[in-house]
Amino acid sequence: MNTLFQLLQNMMLASVPAVGFGLVFNVPRSALIYCAAGGAIGRGGRFLLITAGMPIELATFVAASVVSLLGVYIAQRLRAHPKVFTVAAMIPMIPGVPFFTALLAVVEIQRRGLTPELLNTAITSGLRAAFIVAALAVGLALPGLLFYRRKPVV
């Protein structure tokens, strides 16, 4: 599989959960298309940056920032806060598996006793999840932190 094909597959696969979770968050119907687009751009951008050798946390931050900046433009046309659709667009990049792995490892430490492997799994998965979520949230907050310091986005 070449990179372009993988990129397209990543983008297509990411747009489905962005819309699926958009439905769970009751995103207005007119904004669902922007969830899909944001999910595809975010996950696709992150895939390209990781392929180019960037660490996943930094790639996540850059991808979230790009989606967020595009989101400001859309939000002003839609007259809705950007978080209305950008959070659903971030869902395909949420580190769900490391998050649960860390919590399950903690339960296993309690059940089976402390082993270096379990402790390693708990701490590395937990930190990975925390850093990626922080990268997503700070990336989403970036327009407010840099450009919209004293005025609202919408």
Next chain:
Amino acid sequence: MMTNQSTAPVSVPLTEPVQREITRLSIETGLMLLQHGAESALVESVTRRLGLALGVRSVEVAIMANALTVTTLSENHCITTVRRNEDRGINMHIVTEVQRAMLAVAAGELDRAGYRARIEAIKPQRYPRWVVALMIGFSCACFARLAQMSLPATEDRSWDWYGLGLTFAASAAAMLARQWFAARHFNPLVNFFFSAFVATSIAGQGVIYKLGLHPKIAMASCVLLLVPGFPMINSISDMVKGYINTGLSRGMMAVLLGSATSAGIILAMTVWNVWGWL
């Protein structure tokens, strides 16, 4: 002490009933946003802009984990009111409608009575349950496929349709369970515990009967509908913007929901004796 030293922009003095109504409208606005999952910065800014647009001199908002306080100031008179906040579930439709109503007031298109009529007319729009369950099934199947694609090169990365189908069935069933519990007003922690049990029990059959190439990916992907992604992102955004209190409580809630989900996964793995995660 009279108000002839006031440096505030000249505005029509408000009578007490009018200021009281503005205070009520402001706090009801803030409360609707807070109950439906808006981040603290948005709650504060929309509440403040609404009060100022309706004519008070200043609006102070204090957001706590499960209560909201608003004080309006006009002509040296303060009115303070508190409302208890109970979580009504994330609903971006309501957040959007409330914000648009506030923008209409700020643009001078609505007065107090018009604004009240407009926010009281907002109905929580919900998508049909079966549509949500189907789309969540497809979403988790897509997560499973993304996980298959990023397997190490030594593994078989081709499309594992049995695994994807199993993930779809497990997560769609878990979503139906989640909606069933939510409609009956169960505590969200109880809800997530049982939903995780349902998802893992179905996906675990793939490990028992050796369906597909990577049954463990199905087990991991089918519970991703229970990741509290919105509270996690709101938690960090709140803390970055200085709302440490609400950020911490949202973050703690996300960890608790994750722990309840983990307990459900552990219970299912114990019942069926499949150890797919660690």
